[in-house]
Every structure is written in structure tokens, then in C-alpha cells.
Amino acid sequence: MIIPKNKYKLQNRNLLFDVVDDFDFNSRNACHYFRGGNGFGKTSFLEKVIIPALNAAKRDYLYIGQDIRTQLYTLKALLSIQGHKVSETDEYELLRLWVHQSQSARIFILDEFDKYFPDYSFIFDWTESFIQNYIIVTHQRLDPIGIVAKSLKATHVRFELIDLDGHVKNVRVRKE
Amino acid sequence: MRIYNLDGLLKKYGEQFLILEFNHLFVSSSIREEVWLHQRKNDLALIDRIIQEAAEFNMNEVDADRDFETYSGGQKAILACLLTLALIRTRKTGGLKLLQNNILNSVSDENRLKLMQIFEKVRASHDVRLFTQKDDHLIEIFTGNDHSQK
Numbered sequence: 001m002i003i004p005k006n007k008y009k010l011q012n013r014n015l016l017f018d019v020v021d022d023f024d025f026n027s028r029n030a031c032h033y034f035r036g037g038n039g040f041g042k043t044s045f046l047e048k049v050i051i052p053a054l055n056a057a058k059r060d061y062l063y064i065g066q067d068i069r070t071q072l073y074t075l076k077a078l079l080s081i082q083g084h085k086v087s088e089t090d091e092y093e094l095l096r097l098w099v100h101q102s103q104s105a106r107i108f109i110l111d112e113f114d115k116y117f118p119d120y121s122f123i124f125d126w127t128e129s130f131i132q133n134y135i136i137v138t139h140q141r142l143d144p145i146g147i148v149a150k151s152l153k154a155t156h157v158r159f160e161l162i163d164l165d166g167h168v169k170n171v172r173v174r175k176e
Numbered sequence: 177m178r179i180y181n182l183d184g185l186l187k188k189y190g191e192q193f194l195i196l197e198f199n200h201l202f203v204s205s206s207i208r209e210e211v212w213l214h215q216r217k218n219d220l221a222l223i224d225r226i227i228q229e230a231a232e233f234n235m236n237e238v239d240a241d242r243d244f245e246t247y248s249g250g251q252k253a254i255l256a257c258l259l260t261l262a263l264i265r266t267r268k269t270g271g272l273k274l275l276q277n278n279i280l281n282s283v284s285d286e287n288r289l290k291l292m293q294i295f296e297k298v299r300a301s302h303d304v305r306l307f308t309q310k311d312d313h314l315i316e317i318f319t320g321n322d323h324s325q326k
Binding site for chain 2: 013014036037038039041042043044066067068069111112114115116139140141161164167
């Protein structure tokens with residue numbers, strides 16, 4: 001799945017993305033790190049550009065969003081329905097169970113997961129055998145240091161505010 | 177291992193600290209409502225102060241009635257800090273201890289620096305102290321002192 005360089009307008013979020021590079025999410029052993037200021041549309045780009053493209057391409061993915069509270073409730077319910085006894089299970093184990101049974105996924109999206117786990121190398125260890133491409137939104141300057149994470153080809157993507165057109169933010173998305 | 181342990185946080189620190197927690201930033205859905213809850217009136221001066229300070233964070237689209245859910249995660253964290261700091265200054269609250277949990281690591285380097293500058297001013301004028309948790313240690317930001325109970 002490729003997101004071609006183009007302009008992408010999200011009318012109801014007042015964002016206009018000027019994507020100046022092609023982004024290839026088909027390659028294996030790759031990791032895209034998204035960085036940029038608050039409100040420059042990193043999460044919106046995930047939810048309104050990348051995820052619809054993944055759905056259209058029928059590519060399975062895993063997504064851990066910023067609001068982990070809601071997601072954990074949902075995860076607990078989902079796993080309960082599937083027969084897992086999760087009432088005493090901590091969140092780390094919930095995630096591990098969920099990831100373990102999601103092996104058809106090829107892309108893993110993490111939106112500021114590092115604020116919950118500054119070292120989230122375990123995610124890469126759990127998923128090394130089936131995930132081909134990671135997309136990570138982060139404010140950390142340094143990439144994760146685990147062996148698997150370091151073996152990935154890293155692409156650093158910068159979201160930068162170019163100007164404001166009324167309330168619409170013109171945001172350039174480029175590889176660093 | 178717990179990722180999100182609100183009960184533990186409240187049990188441990190709830191009595192001594194005002195806790196700013198990323199997943200529980202607001203009670204209501206807009207700045208105006210939030211100000212109403214705290215001030216029991218439509219405090220336009222306070223609202224205006226928050227909106228003006230938000231503009232310093234490239235948040236020119238802030239509106240008193242805009243639903244918090246339409247802001248990004250980092251923007252919500254910034255607004256929660258600005259609201260708290262504006263209330264402290266308006267009410268002339270002194271000696272407050274604030275514990276931030278996943279707030280400062282939700283904002284960009286540039287915005288974190290700006291936030292810290294405002295916190296620093298309020299610390300000096302209102303004796304407000306800012307803390308964070310790190311590996312189960314309670315660290316005071318600015319001094320770096322570890323206040324964990326031995």
C-alpha cells in the first residue's frame with residue numbers, strides 16, 4: 001500500500017496535508033516514525049488517510065490509539081467474548097493476548113504508545129514474525145533501542161506547519 | 177504490569193495532589209463548560225486568558241464552545257494545563273502540588289518548553305510545585321528531587 005505524494009484535505013478537521021514524498025508501506029522490516037507539533041494532524045493523517053487506504057487495500061493492521069483507556073475496555077470485552085478469562089489480567093497481558101491472536105496483521109500502528117511505555121521494545125519482539133511495517137507517532141527524539149527495533153529500516157517523517165489559511169492548517173508531510 | 181492504573185494513582189496521591197492525567201483531562205466538553213464548573217459563572221476574562229495563551233502554542237482555532245474531542249491529544253493536554261494555571265492565578269491559589277501523568281510527554285519539545293515556562297512563572301508567584309512519576313518514583317520537576325516515601 002502506497003500513499004502517493006499529493007494534497008489531502010480533511011475539511012472537517014481544518015487540515016490540508018501537502019505530502020511531498022511517496023510513502024511505501026509494502027516494504028518489509030520497515031518502520032515509519034511520525035513526528036511534529038501538536039495539532040499538526042499526525043493522528044488525523046493516520047485515521048483519515050492511512051487507515052482508509054489500508055482498508056481499501058484489504059490489509060490487516062493493528063492500531064493502538066492515544067486514548068488507551070477506551071481501547072483497553074474494548075479489548076477486555078473482545079477477549080472475554082472470545083473465551084479468555086481476563087478479569088484479573090493486567091493491561092500488558094491483555095495487549096499480548098490481542099497481539100498474539102492477530103497474526104494476519106502486517107502493519108502495526110502505535111500512536112504515542114511510548115508515553116505509557118518509554119521502552120516499548122516488547123511490541124517488536126512480540127510481532128517480529130508477522131508484522132512487516134510499523135507506523136509510530138512519537139514525541140521522543142530517539143528511536144527504540146531493542147534488537148528487533150534497531151534491525152528495521154527507519155523512515156523519519158516530519159509534519160510541519162507551513163501556514164494558516166483562515167482556520168485551515170497547511171501541513172507539509174515529508175521524509176527527513 | 178499496568179499501563180493505565182488510575183485507581184492506583186488516586187489511591188497513592190489523590191489526597192495530597194491535584195492530578196492532571198492524560199486520559200481524564202476534563203469533566204465537561206468545552207472550555208466554557210469547564211470554566212462554569214470551576215467558577216460557577218461564565219467567566220469571560222478567564223476564558224479569554226486561556227484562549228490567548230493557547231495561541232502561543234499555534235492553537236489559533238481554539239474556541240470557548242469547541243468540543244474537546246475535536247482537538248488533538250497534545251492540544252487537549254495543553255488546554256488542561258492552561259486551564260489549571262489560569263484558575264490558580266485567577267483564584268490566587270497558593271501552595272498547590274500538581275502531579276502530571278502522561279501530560280508533558282504528550283506534547284512536542286517546543287510546546288513542552290513553553291508550558292514549562294508558564295509553570296515556572298506560576299511556581300514563582302504562587303508557590304505551585306509540579307511533580308511527575310518515573311518508575312514508581314515521585315520526582316519534583318524543576319528541582320529533580322525524589323520525594324518517594326522510603
